[in-house]
Amino acid sequence: MRLMVYSHDTFGLGNIRRMLAICKYLLDSIPDISIVLVSGSPVIHSFRLHPRLDYIKLPCIGRDQEGKLSAKYLRTSTEKTIRLRSELIKTTAVHFKPDLLLVDKKPYGLQNELKETLTYLNACKPETKLVLLLRDILDRSEVTISEWEKNQYYQAIEWFYDRILVVGMAEVFDVVKEYNFSQTIVKKVKFCGYIRRELGLKSGSTIRKELQIEPSEKLVLVTPGGGEDGYRLIDTYLQGFSSQTSHTRIKSLIVSGPEMPFSQKEALSRVAKNNPNFRICEFTDDIISYMEAADTIVSMAGYNTICEILSLSKRAVVVPRTQPVQEQLIRAQRMSSFGLFRFIHPESLTPENLLETVVEQLNRTSKHLLPLSCLDLDALPRIEQELSQLYFGNMAWKPSPMERKEEDLQHLILGSIN
Template structure:
């Protein structure tokens, strides 16, 4: 069986890390599976690739000074880069002939670069199953509904896709209801739960020895994900740390992320010089080991990071981003309401507020870990079951000639 995975990820690490975790599990769960990943991630080569998986690296997208999508490294126009990426994706599908195409987040791909491939598969390889993977929350409802209507994403789900897998729970965010999916589309939606993150490659005690953490020291991991917009969080943490007396005996590791601009990483390197108890590195593909070794975590509110926090039962302070979308804030607020961690709105972030929250987590006298039992963390198993079923089921996709009627955009309660 052949699985082709499309990840548009040109920004940050989140999507590609999530998709690779899913791919690794699928290779273990489905015998004889071959997976071809097609992605624009600039750090794809940094991850360990298991046997049975290979990838095609697309030219990277980034954003120019105006915030518009543009080629990140090539001196080519945006439309030229889209055409190049679109052709590469289609050629891969034509020659690989996937039994199933798994698409991450955007039904038509970035800048609609996937549409030619979808049309080809529908016409020439109609037996190929099409599955869209959505994270638990995309954005607050009103802008999401407007975007999906504007770009025809509801059409895509109705005409092209056999199933929509959501790595989340309706008890946290009912995506079908919040985004006003039609009954036809809602029938294709499968809530799979959240993705449980495995322990890392190194045991907790080994990593703490490598970091020279003494028995009487507390270890705080600071991780702003990809790091593209993580400087303020790290800088605020360092300012808060400077206000503490040495008796708190805290050792900190900052993983800045490969997307943090070089000048910001250099600025942080200078700021930590007076603090021998603070270390900084750019990237690791084994973040779970460092998180497991930590006594507390300071992070942003990305999907993968939150799944790691709750999977490893970590006490954490989460400062989500609120731009350009509200996804992280909605997730952080609702999960903090379940008692899974502490959250601070970025508008209320100060060195004192952050350090008070960190000390609260470090000094908690409770021996009970956060109530992760409230969340379903079995998404990988459920995804594997659903994809296995689709791979071994006959094609039943129907094409209707009736127009799709979309619901009106209504005011929806914001989280």
């Protein structure tokens, strides 16, 4: 089985971490599978990759907090950078000849950079099965529907894709209803549940020993994910705990994230170094080991972080990002209403209420949440099952463009060119 994976990456670590977890599971579960991952993530080389996973690195596209895109490192226009990425993706498909293409989040890719590849596969290799992977929540319903209509994503799914795999639960957020999927699209949708995270490389006790945490002390892990917009959360946390003398038995490990601007990391380090209860580092590719060691976690509400918290059944205080999309805010609101963690809206965030909420969590008698029997965390085996079924031909044969009506084919080609 030859699987090509496209990872949409412009902001943070969420997409690449999710796709790497899927790739690892597939490589461990399916004999003789070959996977090539195509990604623009600027930190993909920092992760511990599966020894049988290879990747094509695309030029980086960055996105600011308002959502504006631009070339991150190259001194070229956004349009030229997207064109270069598009050519690299198509060239990979032409020569790798995938049996399946797994696309993350955007049916046509970032700035429609997948259009030529999809059109090529449909015309020249129609037996290739196309699968769209959607996280549990994209954005507010009206925003997502408007974007999908503008970019013709609904038509793209109807024309090109064989499956839509949603790594979430309809009980938390029903993308079918929220995003107004047609009946044609609904038939392709499979809710797979959330992604259970594997245990880390080290035990919690080993981590606590390395950090010199005494049995009588509490450990708080503070992590804003990639860190591009994590400064306020960490700064607020440091302000709250720096002024307290009554919480000397609380130690804090702060992982700022590799994408936090250097000046902000320096400012946080200056504050942290004056307090022996604070320890700060930039990045670890084994964050889940530190989560296991922690008594409470302070984080944003990114998909991967929340899955890790739930997989470990950990107590947490979550402060979601609200821009440029409200995915994290919706996730935090929905899941906190189920009692899965404590939620503070960023507009209400202060050093005082963050301190109070963290201490409240630390003082709970139970270290872990109650077993989450109602939460489905079996996305990975379901993804493997769906891809295997597609590969072994359990889905209906997808017709080639020559079998379609001439006017529909013309519309397809013109849409691709436009």
